[in-house]
Amino acid sequence: MSLKVTRNLQVIAVASGKGGVGKTNVIANLTAALSKIKQRTLLLDCDLGMADAGIVLGMNSDRTIEDILTGRRQYEDVVQQGVFGLNLVPGVNGAGRIMEMDAVAKRRLVDSLRPWTKSFDYILLDNPSGASSSSLSLMASADQVILVLSSEPTSFMDGYALIKLLALEYKVKEILVVTNMVEDETEGRDLFRRFSDVSARFLGIKLHHLGSVPRDSHIREAVLRKRCCLDLFPRSRASEAFERLAHRLNDYSLLKKTKRSNFFSSLEMVSAS
Ligand SMILES: Nc1ncnc2c1ncn2[C@@H]1O[C@H](COP(=O)(O)OP(=O)(O)OP(=O)(O)O)[C@@H](O)[C@H]1O
Numbered sequence: 318m319s320l321k322v323t324r325n326l327q328v329i330a331v332a333s334g335k336g337g338v339g340k341t342n343v344i345a346n347l348t349a350a351l352s353k354i355k356q357r358t359l360l361l362d363c364d365l366g367m368a369d370a371g372i373v374l375g376m377n378s379d380r381t382i383e384d385i386l387t388g389r390r391q392y393e394d395v396v397q398q399g400v401f402g403l404n405l406v407p408g409v410n411g412a413g414r415i416m417e418m419d420a421v422a423k424r425r426l427v428d429s430l431r432p433w434t435k436s437f438d439y440i441l442l443d444n445p446s447g448a449s450s451s452s453l454s455l456m457a458s459a460d461q462v463i464l465v466l467s468s469e470p471t472s473f474m475d476g477y478a479l480i481k482l483l484a485l486e487y488k489v490k491e492i493l494v495v496t497n498m499v500e501d502e503t504e505g506r507d508l509f510r511r512f513s514d515v516s517a518r519f520l521g522i523k524l525h526h527l528g529s530v531p532r533d534s535h536i537r538e539a540v541l542r543k544r545c546c547l548d549l550f551p552r553s554r555a556s557e558a559f560e561r562l563a564h565r566l567n568d569y570s571l572l573k574k575t576k577r578s579n580f581f582s583s584l585e586m587v588s589a590s
């Protein structure tokens with residue numbers, strides 16, 4: 318007997334305090350891994366300075382999220398299909414020009430996506446590093462935030478500064494953490510424990526460890542070969558880790574299946590304010 322579980326859409330934002338900790342590689346491969354287990358996924362590259370998600374997935378296009386944010390095109394004219402059936406709205410090839418996602422732009426994005434909400438189990442948002450108010454409000458409007466931490470001390474401190482803002486100013490109550498570029502599971506668990514001890518003590522925010530991704534040269538090699546790591550090197554340590562993360566995220570989201578996604582209503586509130 319099979320049990321049919323119906324679930325609402327989950328909107329998941331990836332964040333980091335510091336740049337270069339692996340956000341884009343984690344979110345792109347996680348999107349691919351969710352698709353591989355038959356989840357219907359859409360990755361929105363909201364890093365409006367660099368079109369990195371498309372690069373990591375080996376997909377490029379002249380049509381980008383900027384077309385939606387400026388009202389030139391609708392979602393369906395921009396979206397691209399990729400490995401395992403994932404969908405991508407590519408980011409902006411900014412060449413140093415960084416577009417701001419202001420309230421009007423966000424409203425256009427939400428309005429363009431609204432007819433498609435039933436087409437997805439997950440919408441994942443890649444974000445620029447750091448704590449601009451437009452990316453903080455986008456993160457806070459997601460149903461889940463995944464913070465990517467690496468073992469560098471600056472990643473720890475900047476990650477703490479970011480979740481402090483999310484907790485105190487945007488009232489985010491819980492965050493999922495991925496520890497990236499660690500040597501092994503033990504190092505990842507230790508890093509998470511230290512981070513969550515400090516965060517729970519001073520911010521009262523609940524953190525859950527989604528898991529670790531090891532330092533693995535296959536990630537860089539896949540980018541050089543313009544392919545998604547999970548697709549090109551499915552047996553690599555990193556790809557196995559991405560698959561574990563996808564299963565855990567899916568299990569975690571099932572626990573929350575009764576909750577309807579806040580993304581579309583809360584962004585409207587942000588837009589209206
Ligand atoms: N687990 C890993 N093992 C080895 N290298 C990794 C790993 N994760 C990421 N990298 C490498 O780290 C670099 C930064 O990765 P990525 O672009 O995903 O980071 P980011 O946090 O999105 O950066 P930005 O702040 O610029 O958006 C890349 O060169 C990538 O190949």
Ligand SMILES: [Mg+2]
Binds near residue numbers: 341342369444
């Ligand atoms: Mg990035």
